[in-house]
Amino acid sequence: MQKLDGKTFNVVQDNIEKLKQLFPEVFTENKIDFEKLMLTLGEHVEKEKERYEFTWNGKTKAIQLAQKQTTGTLRPCKEESVNWDKTKNLYIEGDNLEVLRVLQNSYRNKVKMIYIDPPYNTGKDFVYKDDFQDNIKNYKEKNQENMKSNPETNGRFHTDWLNMMYPRLKIAKNLLSDDGVIFISIDDMEIEKLKMVCNEIFGEENFIANIIWERSFSPVNLKKHFSENHDFILCYAKNINVTNCNGLKQTEELLSRYKNPDNDPRGPWQSDNFSVGPAVPEKIYEITTPSGRKILPPDGRCWLLTKDRYEEFLKDNRIWFGENGNNVPRIKRFLSEVKNTLTPMTIWKYSEVGHSQEAKQNLKKLFDGASYFDYPKSINLIKRMLELYSNQDSIIMDFFSGSATTAHAVMEINAEDSGNRRFIMVQLPEPTDEKSDAYKAGYKNICEIGKERIRRAGQKILEENKDKEGIEKLDIGFKVFKLDDTNLKVWDEESADLERDLLDLIDPVKEGRTQEDVVYEILLKYGVDLTVPIEETKVADKVVYSVGMGYLLICLERDLTLEHIEEIAKKNPARVVFYDEGFKDDTVRINAQQILKRYGVEDIRVI
Structure with a gap:
């Protein structure tokens, strides 16, 4: 009989096994011979002392933290859950580094999309300091204290933030499916460092986009120089070669632009520019309009087509000169030729995906007028990500869950397209300030607010869609689990008492x-x-x-x-x-x- 060792996925051993499959010749007595490995890799080995690298104090330990196994576990909490027996959703309380480690065996290569909104490191954010020796014990101790901020006066302001983010992103990559993607919200403070970390972990070749979200629409006049009204959202694929973008649905406003003023039998169309730049000599020629007007392309530009191709398009009634036949030529684009989806752009305007103030007001309404979060994310912002990179059966994760906007967005989009997407929310039970409205309302930590938000949002979605066929099948439940050390004494890494260990065999x-x-x-x-x-x-x-x-x-x-x-x-x-x-x-x-x-x-x- 094989004995379970009580530990989470062994990343290091998995890497070794992969290396064995690729280069069995570099192993000697089950150890790696680096000289043989370097010979095997030929010219693709960096030997120069001065080379491009991104490093900081503590990076080696951060890498080791991502690889370290744990005997920690997640304990079920049915009394705080909703629809325990039927739901496929998870809400997990605990330090997200340990939770990510614990989840590796069960969810490795299974998560389609991850969205996180980590601390921006503004000097007021809490930045959790991990402990290499026993992070679960450290988490429990820290959980009893007031959470500490990472002030700019700290000499290792950026270092502490990087040491927190690196191992979490490293394990997050392991959880992503081969065609999975991760979205990360950030502001100006750490955008450069975050992009360099992501390039290292996910690979520069897997960078998809740096999206700019217009999170506010009115200036803060107290600002001395500029009033920032945007956040960045970095997007990376695990393997860009197998990752597909669903595109954005055509909007009613866009479809309404297609008309048919000349009753073309091919149906509605809209006109597009027929002049382009820079100029190409063979595409510069004179065009005569139906009214007899002679037209050349503007200076520095040329026509879209060569003379011969233009004549073909003219005969096919694909050149439009306006209703009076005297306008500058334009090319006809038919609705029947347009893709069902649009390629997304990298600037996401608040008019399309919402803004922070709107998100705050909507959350306030959900809690009967009470305001518990200053900067919640817009539901429509997360829904756009889901629309682009999830399918109806995807697993969606957010391990900086906060107000649980991601869970809300997953339930909403499932209600719209009858999907079965599942969410996994992970949040540190950061205590609320005793002077805050949230604390006075009975919410002792952020997790309690997040869980209540999901409960209320689920009921609201059901009520708003009560006449929709099949809405009763919508999964608005979630199973609550809480991070803890192992349930078994025999797996307790802290044990150093032989007599006690022998007694533990009894129970x-x-x-x-x-x-x-x-x-x-x-x-x-x-x-x-x-x-x-x-x-x-x-x-x-x-x-x-x-x-x-x-x-x-x-x-x-x-x-x-x-x-x-x-x-x-x-x-x-x-x-x-x-x-x-x-x-x-x-x-x-x-x-x-x-x-x-x-x-x-x-x-x-x-x-």
């Missing part, structure tokens, strides 16, 4: 933890989706958890006999997990594997 589950806590930890370590159906049932008087309609059976009971094993085997699972000390005696343990294999169960594990 390896920590005090206050339930069998269900352990079940979800097993799913995470096994790499199973957290929203897979789980049924608690009885098999020969022992509690068994049936995961994924019986695909995986988990029995955490004690004193298991061969009769119990036989009855479990008859359920024909593909995988089975037991407690290591759950068997009645060694005879049962030895024979259990043979019984299970006889019924076709090959994957048998113990904890």
Whole structure:
């Protein structure tokens, strides 16, 4: 029987295995011979001492943090969830670095789109300092304190921010599907550093766009020089060669521009410029309008087509001189020839995707007039990203969830196109200020506001679409999980007490933890989706958890006999997990594997 080691995905070992497949000759006694590797790579090895690189104090540790395994887990919290048994959505409380690590086994290469709105590092933002030795313990301790800002007076103002962002983005890339994309909101303070970090992690070749969002429309006259009214949104693909953009839907306003003033049998059209620049000699010639007027292209420009091609288009009634036949020539573009979608541009105007003030007012209405967030993102802003790079069954993640705008946007777009997109929200339970309206209203941390926003938004969407066919199938629920250290003493990396460890073999589950806590930890370590159906049932008087309609059976009971094993085997699972000390005696343990294999169960594990 194989023993689960309780750790998350091993990034380093995975990289080594990939290297073995590509270059088996560079391994000597399971170690990498770098001289052989350099010979294998030939001229593509940088040997110069002075070379282009982007570095800062702590970067090596930041890289190691991204690779470090953890035995942490996520504990289910049904009482704060909505539609626990049916929903496919997740809301996870905890330090996002640890949560991303924990999710790697179950969601590696599965997330289609990530959007994050991280701290902008303005000097007032909280910038979390990770701890290499035990980040979960560090998270718990920090969670009891008031969150600290990253003041500009700090000598390592940019460094602290980079050390926070680097490992999170590194793991985020692992979670993206091959055709996945990430959008990152940022302002002027860190745009240059963020782009350099993303170029390093995702590759310069996978840069898609630097979008400019017009987040406000009126100037702040107190500003000394300029009143900034935009944010940047960096967009990167995991692999741009397999990533497709859906494009933007044609708007009614755009379609209304197509007319048919000459009753052309090919249908509605609109005219476009027939002169272009710079000038090309063979496309400079005189055109005579139907009214007899002689026209040459403007200085420095030429006609769109050569003389011969122009004559062909003229005969085909594709050149328009205006209703009186005396205007400058224009070319006809027919609606039937236009793509169903538009290629997006890199400036997103507030008139198209909303602005911060509008987002704040809409959120305020949702909370009955109370204002809890100063700068929430626009729902339509996130919906545009979803329209461009998600499909109806995509998994969408936001690991700086904040006010949970991304979850709101996912539910709205699903209501519009009957989609089944799923969201994974991750947020640090940052305490609200005791003087704030949010705290006085009973919201002790940001997560409590975010969860309530999703509850209210879901009900609002259902009410607004109550007459729409199939709206009752819309998933407005979410499962709440909270980051914690492992449920099992035997996986506790902090243990240094041999006597206690031996006693733990009798009862390896920590005090206050339930069998269900352990079940979800097993799913995470096994790499199973957290929203897979789980049924608690009885098999020969022992509690068994049936995961994924019986695909995986988990029995955490004690004193298991061969009769119990036989009855479990008859359920024909593909995988089975037991407690290591759950068997009645060694005879049962030895024979259990043979019984299970006889019924076709090959994957048998113990904890």
